Structures are given as structure tokens and as C-alpha cells.
Amino acid sequence: MTVDLAAIADNYRQLTQRTAGAVCAAVVKADAYGLGAAQVAPVLEQAGAQEFFVAHVDEGLALKPYVSDRARITVLHGARPQALQDCVQSGLRPVLNSLEQIAQLRALAEKTDRPFDAVLQLDTGMSRFGLSEADVKEISENPSLLKGISVSLIMSHLACADSPENPANEWQRDNLKAYAALLPAAPLSLAASSGVFLGPEYHFNLVRPGAALYGVAPNATAPNPLKQVVRLQAHVLQTRSLSKGDRVGYGLTWQAERPCRVATIATGYADGFARAGASTGCVWFNGRKLPILGRISMDSMTVDVSSIPEHELGPDALVDLLNADYGVDDVAKAEGTIGYEILTSLGRRYHRVYQNTSEAI
């Protein structure tokens, strides 16, 4: 598994250019979507990122050694009550998603007699995280609910940003403006990766891309303007010739209609290649497509190599599962899922090589 750090830096720069006038944060939750936050975050910081978002307090604490003191780390889930003190005392900025979380931080501020920086998240229609309209009204009628809390960002999240024509985008944006008007003035944030591509009316003061940094397509209807970041290769373990009628894999679900040659390669569903994708998936060798045959096993899959001359592909050859021409979104299409899920499922078994570490900026 080769992770091209220069491509991540380029993607970050492209996003900052598209969002000039707004701060471009970098979302590095889930270990930078599986690519390794320890390697990825320093490169993003060198490329200019100063704002980092993670999901959990633990992720924020783990990230701290890899970014400078100037970088700010925000915790999307906020902190559970037992972790709140750790969170704010380590300088992590919590996102407050409920009146309960607000009350907990207020109490801590009172107890320690110092104000704390926090983000308020508003639920503008997705019903996942954040203060409801009623919560917002309650705060506007009783501003002391925010005593001891300095609100440095008000944010929400779009449910349908990957479909630009969906009217939900507009009404979520209108809701954000309307609800924020009832709260103390603060910078606003709405867009994640796909939201960046909805245009400047969605950028507000800060954008929060994650997936786009790592090469995932922002929407399904337009060509992907981002660079591919991951190349994934696997070794051929064994090849064999099959006769007409021979079957392949668990359940013997695939049967040869004519004589063919197959290769067993060393990647399986424990490495993030879902069993369900087998019937339409493929891997690549020198630009040639090798269809996956039968079911994917835990540690291996079998592919049709009849199109490759025997002397070109033997045991120990490397085939491509992901490359510049066939990225996570292509695999996702075959597996009936999204690029995000492929990326974050890639597994821990690969030998990882980080490319362009020094010239990444």
C-alpha cells in the first residue's frame, strides 16, 4: 500500500483554492480515513492546514504529537462527561452537540474559573448531531446557558451535499443562517468535501473536507478533480489452469465455461475487499483487467488471468487493486458502496510505504 503524501498536499491546496476566503480545515478522523494520521497530518500542516478535526477525544490526544502547537484540534463528538476535563485541558476544542454537553462545559468553566473555547453544532435537518431549533431558541432566551463558554465556531453538516441539485442543501444552509442569527456572533461552517464543490454560498468561514483530501470523488455526477492518493498492490500466490466445468472458491459459485488460467492473490475480505463485491470487481495487471472469480476469501481472492501470457504473470507478480486509473470510487461501485467505506476498511495488514515525504509541500 503506497500512500502518496504529495497528492494529499496537492488535494489540500486545490481545496484551499476553491474556498478562498474561508479557512480550509483538514478532517483526519479514523486515523486519516485509514491512511495514518501520524504521517498525513504533518504533511497537511506543512501545506498550510492549521485546523484539524477528529471524531473522538482519544483521536485528538493521539494526534497532538504530530502537529505543532499552533494547530488547533477540534473533537466532533465533543467529550463524554468523564473525558471533558482531559479534552479541554489538553487544548482540544470540543464540539458541543446538546444542551447537556453545554451544561457540562459550563460547569467545568465555573469550577475552574476559566472560560473554554468550543464549537456549537446545530442540527439543520439531518437529525444526527447538534442542537435542535428549540435548543437554539432556549439559548437565545437564556444566554447565560453559555456562561464561561466562548463560542469560536458554529457549524452544521449537510446530508445531501453529494447531489448538488438536492433542495435539502439550500434549506439546510438557510436553517444554519436563521439559527445562527439567534446565537452569539461566531464564524460559521457547513461544508465538508462535497459541500466545497457546491460553490461559495456553502463555504461560509470554514470548510471541513476529509475524504476529498484522500482522493475520494466529491460527487458521483462529475469527473473527480482530485488526485488519487493510494496505490494498492498484492502478490500472486499461485496460478493454475482450469478446464471447462472446473469451479472456483467457497460455495463453488463460479464455473469455467471454457478452459482458462486463474491466479490466487494475497488480499481478501480481512483486507477490506468485501465478499459482496466479487461478482463485478476486478484487479489490474499492466493496464489489463482481471475479473474476480467466485467468492472472496478472508486472505485471498481468485482472478481470471487468461488474457495475460503465462510468462508475464507467475507467482510473486504484483497486481493492482487500486491505482491512479482505478481508485476507491471504482472499487466502491463494484461493491455497491461508497469510496469512503473502501478507504476506511483497507485494513492493517498491508505493508505501508509513504511516498514523497520530503517533497510533499
Ligand SMILES: *Cc1c(COP(=O)(O)O)cnc(C)c1O
Ligand atoms: C467526517 C466529517 C467531515 C468530513 O467529511 P468528508 O465528507 O469526508 O469531507 C466534516 N464534518 C463532519 C461533521 C464530519 O463528521
